[in-house]
Amino acid sequence: xxxxxxxxxxxxAGVTAKVDGQLVxxxxxxxxxxxxxxxxxxxxxxxxxxxxxPRNETKRARALWGTARAQINNxxxxxxxxxxxxxxxxxxxxxxxxxxxxLQLALGYSHDVSYPIPAGIAIVTPKPTEITVTxxxxxxxxxxxxxxxxxxxxxxxxxxxVKYANEFIFRKEGxxx
Numbered sequence: 649x650x651x652x653x654x655x656x657x658x659x660x661a662g663v664t665a666k667v668d669g670q671l672v673x674x675x676x677x678x679x680x681x682x683x684x685x686x687x688x689x690x691x692x693x694x695x696x697x698x699x700x701x702p703r704n705e706t707k708r709a710r711a712l713w714g715t716a717r718a719q720i721n722n723x724x725x726x727x728x729x730x731x732x733x734x735x736x737x738x739x740x741x742x743x744x745x746x747x748x749x750x751l752q753l754a755l756g757y758s759h760d761v762s763y764p765i766p767a768g769i770a771i772v773t774p775k776p777t778e779i780t781v782t783x784x785x786x787x788x789x790x791x792x793x794x795x796x797x798x799x800x801x802x803x804x805x806x807x808x809x810v811k812y813a814n815e816f817i818f819r820k821e822g823x824x825x
Contacts, residue, residue, distance in 0.1 A: 672691055677727065682723070683723050688712045689712050726786060732781065734814075735812060736810070738777070742755055742800075746765075753796075768783050768784060769788060793812070
């Protein structure tokens with residue numbers, strides 16, 4: 649039994665949800681998102697909640713039960729509050745700045761790296777060494793943050809690079825004489 653799948657997704661005030669077969673559309677203050685549920689689960693809307701149930705007792709249906717419920721919950725949270733990922737830059741001369749629709753990064757290469765900001769994502773740099781990625785779609789926010797981090801991942805000796813704000817970098821000891 650899926651402990652997550654059993655719980656219905658409660659729709660808060662100010663949010664409208666519509667279930668049309670396997671398609672779930674949610675509209676809120678930040679915008680509109682939709683999710684196409686797999687055929688192995690059934691999605692039903694009752695009053696101000698959406699519940700997900702497996703259609704049969706296969707392993708695939710049980711696996712997708714909790715996943716579909718979590719995806720629906722993510723779009724409900726996305727249209728109400730949105731999602732945010734914070735990145736930190738460590739290193740001498742490493743910095744970031746937003747210029748129009750691009751993120752300019754100086755990451756110790758011979759050239760500056762420019763990252764185009766995708767639609768639906770807002771990137772803010774409160775300090776030159778901090779990057780905040782926000783948006784409605786949890787998957788897209790995580791993907792953009794991962795792509796920025798991949799431009800210069802943190803190295804284990806001095807800790808230089810781009811890392812998540814809550815990430816711990818295991819430090820290694822250098823060579824001994």
